[in-house]
Amino acid sequence: MNAQLDILDSGNDKEPLAVHESRDFRSYHALLRAARNYMEGPLVCQLYDRYDRAHAIPPADWRAAEAVLDELNEFQFYCWAYRNLQRFKYHRPTLGIFATLERERARLEQALDAAAAATMASDPAALRLNPALLLPDYFRYVPFHQHTGGVTGDSLAGLAYEIGRRTTVPAHADPNGIYRILFEALPQRAYARVLDWGVGHGAALMTWQQRQPQSECYGVDLSAPCLKVTNLRARERGMRFLLSQQDLEHLDYPDAHFDLVFFNFMLHELPPAHTPALLAEAARILKPGGLFAGHEFHLRPGDAFQNVLQRTHAWTNNETYSTPWYDTPIGDWARAAGFAKVSITPFERLNRSVRRPGKAPINANHWNLYVFEK
């Protein structure tokens, strides 16, 4: 464990902060997760079979496939489910995540604020919040994933995000598995100084720290509510992170500061108008030979069916910048930003195919692994 943890001895919060989740809450969200599993499993199978029978010649491109799919009840229900199951998760009276947090607002806010104050008093570098930070327009415009108000709009938004992730991806018995898969895919060496680029609720950074205790771990995010959650969870685990609220496009870290800057599904949340500047800033803060790396979903080449389903998520789930992301020449822009080696490869460990007895599997999603070396 990091020697710097000594300064946190008095601030190591023994009892993890827990939101009260009633039996009804747990049952309700288990059902929503089962519904998502149905949507991405049996429903996609049935949809593909209907799609396969609905045309004599395979559609030439995703636009042609979309016209075929749009006539099918299964596709209409798939779109309804993608939009509304997320609404059911966050917004329903009594059992939705927001209503559940609202009942304990005072206690939860007090716990988050107390942990933040304790960290800032004892170790100011470990949590730097900037109430004057101007949020970029692209971020203000879109409440990603139908998270109303976005992850900055409410003091409990970070906790809502933390709870919500458990049912975002179906069948994730271990929601941290997706981070471990990423870290296992990176070149296995010691990374002295690491930045989680869009740290959110901090689960990825904690997973990293558990794997590489010697790393000095930084986290940056636009969201103060998320950073407060990360700070609290780090204190509960006796970890020391260096967290700060900043715009990824204008970071205050020195040049050549990090050995690794990693991200999880961030690129599709960024509009292309900002991507080159964001990449240039990431390159600036990396040491020569340092890596900018993460995973991200994309369109499977030549798979019109998958392309339509993937594109629907942009609109149904407020992944609004996904559509221009698919057309972004990210490799070219990475080279222009100063990365000497650019690797973009299909991330097959994440590509969950829907398996069908006696038939070829269906690819309903597609992930790439991005590793850019300075």
Next chain:
Amino acid sequence: MSELPTSREVPVESCSDARTSLRPDPLVDPVTGKRFNAALQGPITHHEPDFLHQLPMDNAVGAIVALTAEVWMLRERLAALEAELESHKVLPAGAVENHQDTADVAETRAADLAAYTARVMSELTRNREPVSHIDPSVQKFL
């Protein structure tokens, strides 16, 4: 339990301009004017789309009958459980049927029933303004 909207609900006032100004249909292709059934053609900025307007009524009735069957199975199991508890003298005969809530419990149960009813009925009367409001200015990034 409270059924009041949370602070995250979008205030009606903030959507007034959206209701009175242009309301682009997210199912209409802005270039060709073609209307799709479910394939969205842009972000949902003004009102929720009707993905299921073509859903056959037979399918919807089928889902209701399937749910009815599930509810019957629960009722039947509960009845069996009551009978077993009574036959093994865990409960006196007619204990469930004749059960009387205390005033406090009755109040809690009434609130629970009201909340349950609201959860179901509010889906029928749901405002079609998106609960997560995307600023229409987002078009400049698309």
